[in-house]
Amino acid sequence: MKAIALTGGRESQKVDLIHTKIPERRYPDDVLVRVLSVGLDGTDREIITSGYGVMPEGEDKLIIGHEMLGVVLEADKGADFRAGDLVTALVRRPCRDYSCTTCRNGQQDFCESGQYTERGIRAAHGYLSEYIVEDSRYLVKVPADCAVYGVLIEPQSIVEKVWNQVLRIQQRLIWQPQAALITGSGPLGLLTALTCRSLGLDTHVWSKSPSDSVNAELVRQCGAVYAEARDKEETLTEYATAAGQRFDMLWECSGHTPYVFEGMKLLASNGLLAMLGVSAGDRHISIPADLINQEIVLRNKCVIGSVNASRKDFETGIHRLKEIERQFPGILQGLMSERLLIDEVPGIDFATIRIKAVVDLVPPSAWTDLISAECRPRYSFSV
Numbered sequence: 598m599k600a601i602a603l604t605g606g607r608e609s610q611k612v613d614l615i616h617t618k619i620p621e622r623r624y625p626d627d628v629l630v631r632v633l634s635v636g637l638d639g640t641d642r643e644i645i646t647s648g649y650g651v652m653p654e655g656e657d658k659l660i661i662g663h664e665m666l667g668v669v670l671e672a673d674k675g676a677d678f679r680a681g682d683l684v685t686a687l688v689r690r691p692c693r694d695y696s697c698t699t700c701r702n703g704q705q706d707f708c709e710s711g712q713y714t715e716r717g718i719r720a721a722h723g724y725l726s727e728y729i730v731e732d733s734r735y736l737v738k739v740p741a742d743c744a745v746y747g748v749l750i751e752p753q754s755i756v757e758k759v760w761n762q763v764l765r766i767q768q769r770l771i772w773q774p775q776a777a778l779i780t781g782s783g784p785l786g787l788l789t790a791l792t793c794r795s796l797g798l799d800t801h802v803w804s805k806s807p808s809d810s811v812n813a814e815l816v817r818q819c820g821a822v823y824a825e826a827r828d829k830e831e832t833l834t835e836y837a838t839a840a841g842q843r844f845d846m847l848w849e850c851s852g853h854t855p856y857v858f859e860g861m862k863l864l865a866s867n868g869l870l871a872m873l874g875v876s877a878g879d880r881h882i883s884i885p886a887d888l889i890n891q892e893i894v895l896r897n898k899c900v901i902g903s904v905n906a907s908r909k910d911f912e913t914g915i916h917r918l919k920e921i922e923r924q925f926p927g928i929l930q931g932l933m934s935e936r937l938l939i940d941e942v943p944g945i946d947f948a949t950i951r952i953k954a955v956v957d958l959v960p961p962s963a964w965t966d967l968i969s970a971e972c973r974p975r976y977s978f979s980v
Contacts (some may be wrong), residue, residue, distance in 0.1 A: 600726030601942045601956075602658040603650045610648030612661065614942050620730040628678050628733050630669040630686075633964055635725045635852055636664035636748045636933075637954045638784060639852075639875075640718060642947050651719045661971055662725025662956075665718035666739065666747040666759055668967045670920045681968050683739040685750045686731050689905045690714045690721060706758065706905035708842040712720060715905070725942070725959055737911045741968060745770060746918055747954055752784055753914035754906035756792050759871045761910060764848070770867060776843035778837065778863065781851030782812040782823070783954040785873055787932055788850045791795045791921045794819045801840060803833060804851070811951045819925050837863045850874050857900075873903055877896035 600616045615870040622629055643649035643659050652659040664692040665686055672678040691700035693713035694958075717723020739747045777793045779786050780806035800821035807810040808825045818824040824836055833856060837843070843865035849856050851872030860870050892898055906914075922929055934951040939958055947954075959967065 598727040599939050600601040600660045600958050601662065602660045602737075602937060603644055603648060603652065604658045605648075609857065610629075613646045614940055614943055615658065615660075617726070617761050617943055619728045621824055622730055623907075625673050626676070626733045627730050628669055628676065628684075628736060630667040630684060630731055631670050631841060632665060632667045632724055632727060632729060632958045633967075634636050634666050634958060634961075635662040635956045636749045636752065636784075637662075637942075637950075637956065638664060638752060644718070645761075645942075645945065648715075651725075660722040660724075660726050661717045661718075662723040663715065663801065664751040665724035665729075666744070666750075667724070667729065668964070670728075672733065673814055675723050676731055678736060678738070681749065683741055683968060684736045684846040685739055685747060686716070686728065686737065686907075687735040687908060687911065687913065688715050688718070690716070690735070690749065704907060706907050706910075713883060717870055725939070725956060725958075727939075738906060739914075739915065740919075743919060744964060744968075745961075746922065746933075747840065749784075749788065749918060749929060750911060750914050751906075753788050753792075755785065755873060755903060756789050757917060758911040759848070759873065759901070760792065760907040761901045761913070762901055763869055763871070764841075764902065766869065767899070772845075772867065774841055774888075775846045776865075777801070777846040778803065778860070779848045779850060780804070780833070780853065780856045780860070781874060782806050782810075782816060783847070783850065784932060786850035787815055788953065789850055789873070789924065790816055790821050791928065792917060793846075793848075794821055795813065795917065795921050798846075799842075801844075803836060803856075811931070813929060815952075816857060818928055818931075821971065829961040833859045834863060834874075844868065848869065848873060852876050855882050856911050858882070858889060859902065861889050863894055864892070864896075866898070868896075868898050870898070870900045872901070872904060875904075877895070905932055 598619045607834045650659045669678045669682040689704040689705045692710045694710040696709045714721040769975040776799040779802045800815045803824045805826045813823040847870045849872045854876045932956045937956045
C-alpha cells in the first residue's frame with residue numbers, strides 16, 4: 598500500500614511516498630480501516646518542511662497524518678463497529694506512567710508525564726496511508742451525512758475541548774457572553790469563528806490574510822467581522838478600541854505570542870483567553886506585567902491553553918459541525934481549499950495552500966461503494 602512517511606536519519610530527514618505492507622489485525626479490538634481522506638494542518642507542515650516528527654522506537658520512518666476519515670473494512674463480530682461504518686480516530690495515546698491519573702482515566706489529552714504518543718506525530722505511525730489498523734477504543738463513529746466534511750472533526754475537537762473547559766470554568770458565575778475576538782484565520786481560527794457564530798456570538802477575526810482572501814470571505818459569509826492586521830499601522834488594541842467593545846472571549850489561534858499578552862487587556866471582566874496557537878521560535882517582547890496582573894486579578898479574568906482532545910470532544914465536534922452546516926450550508930467545504938492525491942504530498946508547497954489541504958486516498962465519488970447501505974447518505978460525495 599502507499600503511505601507518506603518521514604524517513605532518513607536526524608541529519609537527512611525528509612518526507613517520501615513509500616510502499617509498505619497492509620497492516621493486519623492482531624487483537625480482538627483491532628479494526629481494519631480503509632482511509633478515505635486525511636487533512637493536513639500546521640503540525641503536518643512542520644513535519645514535512647522541518648522534520649518535526651518523532652519516529653516510533655526502533656524504526657527508521659514515521660507515517661504521518663492525524664486528521665482522518667475512513668471506513669471500516671474488518672472488525673470482530675462482537676465489536677461496536679462493522680464493515681461500512683464511517684469513522685475518525687483520536688490522535689493521542691496514554692502514557693505508561695501509572696502515576697499519571699489523567700491517562701489512567703481516559704484523559705490522555707491532559708497527560709501529566711508528557712510521555713504520551715501521538716499517531717502521525719510522536720512515536721506512533723499516523724493515518725496518511727491507504728489502510729490502517731486501529732484499536733476500537735480510539736475510533737469514533739461518524740454519521741454518513743457528515744462524510745463530506747468529516748475530515749474536519751479532529752481540528753474541530755480542539756475547539757470543542759476549549760469550549761468545554763470554558764463552560765466548566767464559567768460555572769463560577771452567571772455568564773452570558775456576547776462577543777468573541779479570534780486572532781488568526783487559518784483552519785483552526787475559521788472553525789473557531791464558525792463555532793462562535795453558530796452560538797450567536799458577535800464574532801471578530803483579526804488576521805494577516807488580505808481582506809480579499811478566501812479566509813476573509815468565509816468569515817464574512819458566516820456573519821462575522823473580518824479585520825486585516827496591517828503591520829505597524831494598527832495594533833490589536835487599537836482595533837478593539839475602534840470596535841467600541843471589550844470581548845468576553847479571545848481565542849488566540851495564530852501562534853503570535855504578542856497577541857496573548859495584548860489580548861489579556863482586551864477581555865471584559867470575567868472574560869477568558871484561550872491559547873490554541875503554538876509559538877515557534879524564541880521571541881522576546883516587553884510586556885506591562887503589572888498591568889496584566891491587575892487585569893487578571895481585579896477583573897477575574899482567566900487564561901487557558903489547549904491541545905489535543907478527548908473522545909467527548911470528538912463527539913461534540915460532530916454535532917457542532919452538523920449545526921454549522923445547517924446554519925451555513927456548504928461553508929465547511931470552503932475550508933478545504935485544496936484537494937491532493939497521495940502522490941502529490943512530498944512535493945507540496947504550503948505557500949500555495951489558501952486555507953487547508955486535504956489528501957484524498959479514495960476519490961470522493963467512490964466513497965458510496967465502501968459505505969454500508971444502512972449508513973449511506975442520500976447524496977453524492979463528489980467534491
